[in-house]
Every structure is written in structure tokens, then in C-alpha cells.
Amino acid sequence: MAKALLGIKRGMTQVFDEVGNIVPVTVIESQPSVVVQKKTVETDGYLAIQLGFGEVKERRVNRPLRGHFARAKVTPRRYLREVRVESVDGVNIGDEITVAIFEPGEEVAVSGISKGKGFQGVVKRYHHHGGPKTHGSMIHRKPQSAGATDAARVFKGTKRPGHMGHERVTVRGLRVIRIDPERNLILVRGAVPGPNGNLVMVRGD
Structure with a gap:
């Protein structure tokens, strides 16, 4: 699995650990994820399983997805995500995956969409130092030079103002502190990407 x-x-x-130290944790609620599809090398060219999460009313799902869920004989799900695996042996369509697959002390990687910050300058976006604050300086937070004059263009990848955040981020090496199978909760040490209510994927690291 x-x-x-x-x-x-x-x-x-x-929470407090065994010796009384305070440990900052992120609470992730994970209702059972169901296997909706298996992908094999013969049919798809790679090995993966498709997970469905969050039940939703059938009328909220379009017709192609209704057929997809009907073939898998599972109720419609709000989210579908693929996970690459080394083998699909022992995995059956309709199997449910719960927080019980992890154990306290195990390290995991958590992926999600980070918080969107909108259009930001280079000081906030790339932590540029900025210009002088006094003596008539007019370049307090400007990006300053964009490159050499003989190139007559700005090279791709140059750090410029623009949209910040709202991108897929993976944080690795987070330790599982506590598992609560009855309430479908998993507590991991540290912060994970995105705002509260954000969809995240927890994988063994």
C-alpha cells in the first residue's frame, strides 16, 4: 500500500512531549482516501494510484467524472490526486487509506499550495537589501539594475517584481508527533504550506 x-x-x-517540552504541531484532518484508479506500465507507461478525497454530491460532478467514479464503484469525490508508486501489487480499487498507515516518530513530506501574496516587489519577494534610506536616495525598494547594456534585453530568470506565492510547495522531514485514528487526525511537527482549510498531501519521506 x-x-x-x-x-x-x-x-x-x-503539545507536550514525554519530557515536558512544548512541540509546535500542525493538525491535518484526513478522512479516508479511496483508491479510484490504478495506473500500470502496460496501459499508462508508469506506475501510480489515483486517490479520491472528500465526498461530494453526485450532481456537483460532471458527466465524465460520474462515469469514472461509477467504473471504480466509489462515491463521487471532491479531489482527485495521483501518487507515483514503485508497485501497485496489493492495491485494489476501492481500498481506503487512513492515518493509521503512519506511526509517531516517522518522517513525512507534506505538499500543498502556498499562501498567495499577490504582486510584490523584489525586497519582499527575493529579500533584496534595498537602497540607501537617506541622502536623497530615490531607490529605497527599487530593483535597480536589470542587466548589462550591451545585451539590450532582460535575461530570463532575472529577479524582478511579480506574482508571489500560490505555488506548489513541499516540506520534507516533518516528524509525525501523534496519530488519532478515531478523529482522523495526524499531528506533524512544524508548519506545512498554505492557509487553514488547504488541501495537502502527506507522503512517507
Whole structure:
């Protein structure tokens, strides 16, 4: 069984470990993820499983997806995500994956969409130092030079103002602190990407 599941970030809190130290944790609520599809080398060219998460009313799903869920004999799901695996042996369509696949002390990688920051300058976006603050300086937070004059253009990848955030981010090496199978909760040490209510994927690291 693939060590991966989908969940919703519920927020951060703190718990005490065995010796009384405070540990900052992120609470991830993960209702059972269901296997909707298996992808094999023979049919798709690679090995993966497709997970469905979050039940939704059938009328909220378009007709192609209704057929997709009907073939898998599972109820419609709000989210579908693929997970690459080394083998699909032992994985059956309709299997449910719960937080019980992880154990306290295990390291995981959490992926999600980071918070969007809108259009930002280079000081906030790339942590540029900025210009002088006094003596009539007019370049306090400007990007300043964009490149050499003989090139007569700005090279791709030059750090410029633009849209910041709202991109897929993966944080690795987060340790599982606590598992609550009854409430479908998993507590991991540290912060994970995105705002509260964000969809995240938790995988074995």
C-alpha cells in the first residue's frame, strides 16, 4: 500500500512531549482516501494510484467524472490526486487509506499550495537589501539594475517584481508527533504550506 494520503490543514497548536517540552504541531484532518484508479506500465507507461478525497454530491460532478467514479464503484469525490508508486501489487480499487498507515516518530513530506501574496516587489519577494534610506536616495525598494547594456534585453530568470506565492510547495522531514485514528487526525511537527482549510498531501519521506 502506498504511504500517501490527502488531508485538510486545520491549523497549528502545541503539545507536550514525554519530557515536558512544548512541540509546535500542525493538525491535518484526513478522512479516508479511496483508491479510484490504478495506473500500470502496460496501459499508462508508469506506475501510480489515483486517490479520491472528500465526498461530494453526485450532481456537483460532471458527466465524465460520474462515469469514472461509477467504473471504480466509489462515491463521487471532491479531489482527485495521483501518487507515483514503485508497485501497485496489493492495491485494489476501492481500498481506503487512513492515518493509521503512519506511526509517531516517522518522517513525512507534506505538499500543498502556498499562501498567495499577490504582486510584490523584489525586497519582499527575493529579500533584496534595498537602497540607501537617506541622502536623497530615490531607490529605497527599487530593483535597480536589470542587466548589462550591451545585451539590450532582460535575461530570463532575472529577479524582478511579480506574482508571489500560490505555488506548489513541499516540506520534507516533518516528524509525525501523534496519530488519532478515531478523529482522523495526524499531528506533524512544524508548519506545512498554505492557509487553514488547504488541501495537502502527506507522503512517507
